[in-house]
Amino acid sequence: MTRPELLVLTGLHEPGVEATAARIRALDPDVAVLHHDLRGVATGRVHRRLRHxxxxxxxxxxLAHGCVSCTLREDLLPQLHALSGPGGPRRIVLHLDPALEPEQxxxxxxxxxxxxxxxxxRVDLRGVLTCVDAGSWLDDATGDATVAERGFAELPDDERTLAQVAVGQxxxxxxxxxxxTADAWQLARTDAVLARLAPSAQRVHLAALDERALLADLPPSARRGRPDDVHAPLLRGQPPLARDCGVQLLVLAARRPFHPERLHEAMxxxxxxxxxxxxxxxxxxRPDAVLWLESAGGGLQIGHAGDWLDGAGERAWAQASPERxxxxxxxxxxxxGDRAQDLVVxxxxxxxxxxxxxxxxxxxxxxxxAAGEESWRALPDPFGWWHTDPCGPPAGLPAVSARTEQEEH
Known part of the structure; x- marks a missing residue:
């Protein structure tokens, strides 16, 4: 049996996402669109819509527990399982709630x-389509407003910023x-950011959206929904390194450790x-720990992402990917050994x-x-195993922690 193709559709601009879904349905009448509206998830209710x-x-x-994991486990994944069976559609569009990040x-x-x-x-995951409103996306991606303040689904213990969601999508x-809509300058700046944030992604205006929406002819460099390993190269897809519209990538590489207190201040x-x-x-x-730092707009998180290979033993080397x-x-x-600072800003x-x-x-x-590792261990360290900035109480299940746990397991 031929597996149906699965397209993941996401974005903060709900009218644009719906218009894109309509365009895909016009291109292929045999497509099913599955959407879970999470705005009532905090009260244990989720509204599911299925169009075919x-x-x-x-x-x-x-839902008994009113959480995203329950929605995925108890309904979304079983629905996809059922749609992928005999007599199902040729294509499925998984239309995500705007509060969801497609990586998870x-x-x-x-x-x-x-x-x-x-x-x-059971399905052929073709990839991710993200709708971007050029008139507002860059402000969303660089601000510090929370998801709840934008009026999206209020997920339990969710302190993510809108920037984290916009950038992740x-x-x-x-x-x-x-x-x-956007003026020429705003569109140029947004394009300059997107060319460096998602360099392997194709970009198209909604008015010109054609068969490319079906993700049938993606290049070999396409991500196709595959999350990055934390030890993968950071400059994925050969992004432009020159400055454009005030937008630029900064690469920091160093072979000496950070002073924890000074790094905390520098963040x-x-x-x-x-x-x-x-x-x-x-x-x-923490000489053995690989820490993953990730920021979007006004929010930043640091989490534990495993150990360096130096001193980790033969088993760690055997379990590491060939690329690592x-x-x-x-x-x-x-x-x-392999300890190093590798950051892209x-x-x-x-x-x-x-x-x-x-x-x-x-x-x-x-x-x-020169003072040596024994003296380094005595340095003041304001970081916990999970750290968010601006400093505050733990944010429940931050996006970076979810991904790191996935990579480790």
Whole structure:
């Protein structure tokens, strides 16, 4: 049996997302659109809509625990399982609620078992379409408003910013669809950001959307919903490195650890005028731990992402991917092994030289480096295993922690 194709459709601009879904249905009459509206999830209710040809079904689901995981496990994945059976549609569009990030959903498609197998055994995951309103997206992606403040679904213990969702939706895209309206300058700046945030994604305006919406002819570099490994190269897809419309990528690489307290102070430079920061860091107080740093707009998180290979033993080397082993071997340091700082910062309204200076000043000095690891362990360390900035109570299940747990398991 030929597997039906699955397209994941996402975006904050709901009219644009709906218009894109309508365009896909016009291109292929044998497509089913499955949507779970999560605005009532906090009260235990989710509204499911399924459209296929003349069929348009609305169902109110009562979920005992009222959470996104329950929605995925108890209804969304089983619905996809049923649609992928005999007599089902040729294509399925999974229309995500705007509060969802496609990375977490795609990870579930790839790894959560339904009847003993992941959904991707039964469907062909073609990739992710993300709708971007050029008139508002850049403000959303660089602000500090929370998802709840925008009026989207109020998920339990959810303190994510709108920027985290906007950036996450665009970053995983295989096709970016421009919706809404914007002047030429705003459109140019948004395009400059997207070219560096999702360099392998095609970009098209809604008015010109054609068969590309079916994701049938994606290049080999397309992500197709596959989340990145935290040890993968950070400059995925060969993004432009030149400055454009004030937008630029800054790459920071260093072979000495960060002073935890100075890094904590320097992180303010990543919260103003910066669209995205992501990468691996090494704290002097934690010589074995790989920490993953990720920011979007005015929010930043740091989480534990495993251990460095140096000193980890033969089993860790055997379990590491061939790409990670190759990168570690090529960059091996006689004293520090594979330990390194690797960060990419996407700025839109900040001075890259100032950001680099602030981060570089947080590295250990020559004198501190010479003092040795025993003295490093005594340095003040304001970071917990999970850290969010601006500082505050733990944010429940932040996006970075969910991905790191997925990579480890």
């Amino acid at each position: 040809g003349a069929r348009d079904e609305h169902t109110v689901l009562e 959903v795609c990870w579930s498609l790839l790894h959560v078992l339904v009847d003993g197998a992941p959904i991707t055994d 665009a970053e995983l895209a295989d096709l970016l669809v421009h919706t809404g 303010d430079a990543l919260l103003d005028g910066v669209v995205r920061t992501r990468g691996r860091i090494w704290l002097a107080t 082993r190759a990168m570690a071997s090529l960059g091996w340091h006689p004293r520090f 996407l700025v839109h309204d900040a001075d890259p030289a100032e950001v680099e200076e602030r981060l570089s000043a947080a590295l250990l000095t020559d004198a501190e480096l």
